Amino acid sequence: MRNPIYNILINFLLPNKGTIQEEIVNIKTKRLVVIVPTYRPTSITVKLVKNLVDFNRDLHLSVLVVDDSSPVSYQTIFDQILKINKSKVTVIHTPTNSLKAGAINFGLSYLEKNRLATDVIFTVDDDIVIKQPTIRLMLFKLFESRRIGAVCSLAKVLNKNVNLLTRLQGLEYNFFNVIRVADNNFIQGPLVMHGMISAFRYKAIKQVGGFRQNHIIEDYEITARLKNIGWYVALSPQAEAFTVVPETISHLWKQRVRWSFGGIQVVLSKNKLTSIIQDVIGHLLFISTVILLGLSFLFTPTPDNFETQKLVVIVSLTSFISSFVFFIYTLNFYREKDWVDMLIRLSFVMELIYSQILTFILLGSYLFYAYTKLRNRLSTKTAKKLGFIDHLFGNLGYSQSWGTR
Amino acid sequence: MINDSSSGKFIFVTVLVPTTFGLSLMVARSSNYMISWGLVVLSLITLMMSLTLMFRFFLNLKSYKKNHKKGFRLFSWLVVPLLGILFLGANAEAAYGKSSPVPQISFLLDNGLERTFAKSAPKLAWCQSKFIRNP
Numbered sequence: 001m002r003n004p005i006y007n008i009l010i011n012f013l014l015p016n017k018g019t020i021q022e023e024i025v026n027i028k029t030k031r032l033v034v035i036v037p038t039y040r041p042t043s044i045t046v047k048l049v050k051n052l053v054d055f056n057r058d059l060h061l062s063v064l065v066v067d068d069s070s071p072v073s074y075q076t077i078f079d080q081i082l083k084i085n086k087s088k089v090t091v092i093h094t095p096t097n098s099l100k101a102g103a104i105n106f107g108l109s110y111l112e113k114n115r116l117a118t119d120v121i122f123t124v125d126d127d128i129v130i131k132q133p134t135i136r137l138m139l140f141k142l143f144e145s146r147r148i149g150a151v152c153s154l155a156k157v158l159n160k161n162v163n164l165l166t167r168l169q170g171l172e173y174n175f176f177n178v179i180r181v182a183d184n185n186f187i188q189g190p191l192v193m194h195g196m197i198s199a200f201r202y203k204a205i206k207q208v209g210g211f212r213q214n215h216i217i218e219d220y221e222i223t224a225r226l227k228n229i230g231w232y233v234a235l236s237p238q239a240e241a242f243t244v245v246p247e248t249i250s251h252l253w254k255q256r257v258r259w260s261f262g263g264i265q266v267v268l269s270k271n272k273l274t275s276i277i278q279d280v281i282g283h284l285l286f287i288s289t290v291i292l293l294g295l296s297f298l299f300t301p302t303p304d305n306f307e308t309q310k311l312v313v314i315v316s317l318t319s320f321i322s323s324f325v326f327f328i329y330t331l332n333f334y335r336e337k338d339w340v341d342m343l344i345r346l347s348f349v350m351e352l353i354y355s356q357i358l359t360f361i362l363l364g365s366y367l368f369y370a371y372t373k374l375r376n377r378l379s380t381k382t383a384k385k386l387g388f389i390d391h392l393f394g395n396l397g398y399s400q401s402w403g404t405r
Numbered sequence: 406m407i408n409d410s411s412s413g414k415f416i417f418v419t420v421l422v423p424t425t426f427g428l429s430l431m432v433a434r435s436s437n438y439m440i441s442w443g444l445v446v447l448s449l450i451t452l453m454m455s456l457t458l459m460f461r462f463f464l465n466l467k468s469y470k471k472n473h474k475k476g477f478r479l480f481s482w483l484v485v486p487l488l489g490i491l492f493l494g495a496n497a498e499a500a501y502g503k504s505s506p507v508p509q510i511s512f513l514l515d516n517g518l519e520r521t522f523a524k525s526a527p528k529l530a531w532c533q534s535k536f537i538r539n540p
Binding site for chain 1: 437438439440441442443444445447448449450451452454455456457458459460461462464465466
């Protein structure tokens, strides 16, 4: 047996063979349940359920809509959902609002209590739009190998033409997809099976005990736990799903603060290195660079250091130019692009500003994480004196009590 | 929701690269020998990470093959010569000095960047004397 470190290093250049096609499975024989956790559903939710049923009439697919204690006024929407197809659509209600992870777990326990046999569980957000072949393409990928425990779709932006911010997010999501393609068969697969739409083997989801409640980003967390027990995950590169992204800076800020802080929590929790390796490398590189840049101001400059300095610039320039050219190339995979998107990418400035905002959010998350750890060690009296820091972080959107609706 | 912006892959490709690029330019003028080498190593790791990601992307590209053959060719034509020029330029200068047969990166650096830094050097020195304590 080869050294695992050797395998990982080789994997940076060559995909592993863990998920190569093993057998042809007839997906029509599989029993599928789509769990749609929803809070204050909209017409998009109704359309989503309708599409799920209509697009997959030849499959054993049922839809379980979990109402996470929406106000009574939303009952009319649930009635509309039930009218779509009473034999295939079920609506259940959680006793209290338990956020997305809690609602999915409620759905899972409903299936268990009612002894409803299931092979695959799909978890979907209630505000997404899918295409006709999305579900079956994901199934093909899921059953490509016995080692694959979860599969996600490509993530695309539904409202990308609203303003500059949504366009920037459209470009960003396109790059997420590119990275997921690159990460297919890289060690145990892409870092996150996103919550927009993912398919899990029922067996795998039961093995990890369902979603973990009270976690800020439950999708990354469950992906890491699946990998911890040996499952591979994958992207289905032709399956598409569209979601609505934040249209204002304040909404985007809150969302990204939650993602970046939740990401740090996952990285620092007890996961195997191989489950989160992409993230670990990124964080280490980022922190090392920031530390080195900080140190450079403390040490005395060395005279006649020009050759080494020039080397820094040459390598950085090469890195920057190659990445930028690749960025431009990835527009080939952005089918929804128009000339404005191309202009934004080519001009580079907008994306640079956008990425620097995200850098600040990440730095804030590091600080907030360190602060919360320190605060937990202090006595109650001292911690109370630090209330103004809590207030400051709170104003910037940092809090430990978020979760996905 | 999807939450990849929290992940390292996003950091090193879209955040770290421009940050390293911009800040290392600044630091390159005033840094310690060891720090500069540290930055060289970090930038090299970043570069390798980006390049291996691109490589893996193209290896997995067969799933897109039908729609995107042209794109792959375009990329090869753009990137390979560009990287070639950059690397050859940097290495040839070391081997041949000023009589290098390929375009010289250092020519650009010596002339363009140095002039820019020459202008900003007094301001940087003032900032350092005011705000940064040297041991």
